[in-house]
Amino acid sequence: MFYSRFRHVAMNVAADAFWRILGSFGVARILGHSYSLRCVVFHNISPTESPFTAGIRVSITPKTFEAALRFLTAHYVPVSLQDVLTGCNGNGLPPRAILVTFDDAYASVAECAAPLCRQFGVPAVFFVNAAFVDNQRLAPDNLVCYVANVLGMETINAAARAVAGNETLELHSLAEVFGAFLPAISLADREAFLEALRNLSGINESRMAKDASLYLTSKQLCDLTHFDFEIGNHTYTHTHCRSFSQQDLVSEVERNKAELEALSGTKIRSFSQPYGSSKDLTPELAEHLKRSGHQAVFLSESVANPRRPDLFHLDRISTCAESDDTLFFEIEVLPRLRAIRNRLFHNPAPVRAGGAHSSANRQESVDLDEYGNATDRRKRA
Numbered sequence: 001m002f003y004s005r006f007r008h009v010a011m012n013v014a015a016d017a018f019w020r021i022l023g024s025f026g027v028a029r030i031l032g033h034s035y036s037l038r039c040v041v042f043h044n045i046s047p048t049e050s051p052f053t054a055g056i057r058v059s060i061t062p063k064t065f066e067a068a069l070r071f072l073t074a075h076y077v078p079v080s081l082q083d084v085l086t087g088c089n090g091n092g093l094p095p096r097a098i099l100v101t102f103d104d105a106y107a108s109v110a111e112c113a114a115p116l117c118r119q120f121g122v123p124a125v126f127f128v129n130a131a132f133v134d135n136q137r138l139a140p141d142n143l144v145c146y147v148a149n150v151l152g153m154e155t156i157n158a159a160a161r162a163v164a165g166n167e168t169l170e171l172h173s174l175a176e177v178f179g180a181f182l183p184a185i186s187l188a189d190r191e192a193f194l195e196a197l198r199n200l201s202g203i204n205e206s207r208m209a210k211d212a213s214l215y216l217t218s219k220q221l222c223d224l225t226h227f228d229f230e231i232g233n234h235t236y237t238h239t240h241c242r243s244f245s246q247q248d249l250v251s252e253v254e255r256n257k258a259e260l261e262a263l264s265g266t267k268i269r270s271f272s273q274p275y276g277s278s279k280d281l282t283p284e285l286a287e288h289l290k291r292s293g294h295q296a297v298f299l300s301e302s303v304a305n306p307r308r309p310d311l312f313h314l315d316r317i318s319t320c321a322e323s324d325d326t327l328f329f330e331i332e333v334l335p336r337l338r339a340i341r342n343r344l345f346h347n348p349a350p351v352r353a354g355g356a357h358s359s360a361n362r363q364e365s366v367d368l369d370e371y372g373n374a375t376d377r378r379k380r381a
């Protein structure tokens, strides 16, 4: 706890110091990694947290988001997905090109983020899980989060033990649920785990989903296709993809693409990996994405994209930064350090700090997930 607080303060100081140095962008370049396309990913833009989101680090306030847009438009060139496709296919990208994306299709992106992006002239891609459009169901992340916040981790553990058949299984945090437990089980076991959670907590999911109205409606989804906005694929039910069968590829990837195209009336050209890990982007999935008409794939490991980015491996920075100096540090400094680490080490130890402020600490065996949360590699199956 003490170390964590110390690290948080130290990273604040480092971010602040970098930002105050005259020509901080030039100083960041001294780190040596040539950095092409910057991509950032946001989730929920909301003035308040709810039990469905507290603890998974998906929310920033409209004020913070507006400040982030002000920073991005002052220091970068916001580009559209089309700019990225043509730029990466040989035409080149403008200096300091940045692509803004949103994952998980929270209603707040239509209500708050899209109008602000329009106001600032910032194009964006919205990655959507069609299963949750119109609020008939809860996304697994929000269901798990709700149960943990309202009933505690003991209910999560009871459901996990029932599915794993392991009475000694002990998950201590939501980061462990999403970073270790869920990636290691099949889609069928994940559904059994979620069903056990619903039963143990007495949740009527369809009623709760309707009352909470967390996600986009069909109408909002359609409206998002105007301006320089685009809809992208994020799997049908927001799942890890590393143990997909051929049938899972059809039910999670193809079905989502087809439903989103029908709902939006536009072509779905890009895919964002749920939870953001390259471990889920298997050769089978990559091949399937290419064959099914996707032209770009986005991860969220917060590593700087190289000079000639691979359209099927575009990394993004998941951020909840609350100040310009932290945002600068998260976009310019830490991704370069991670890229350098990846170049130096064949089997890289992850570079990450928890919370909104990141650090380069190789002694902690932690990774990033889609939300920028630290996850413990040692506990992964």
Ligand SMILES: [Zn+2]
Pocket (backbone or CB within 6 Å): 103, 104, 234, 238, 273, 274, 275, 370
């Ligand atoms: Zn997601």
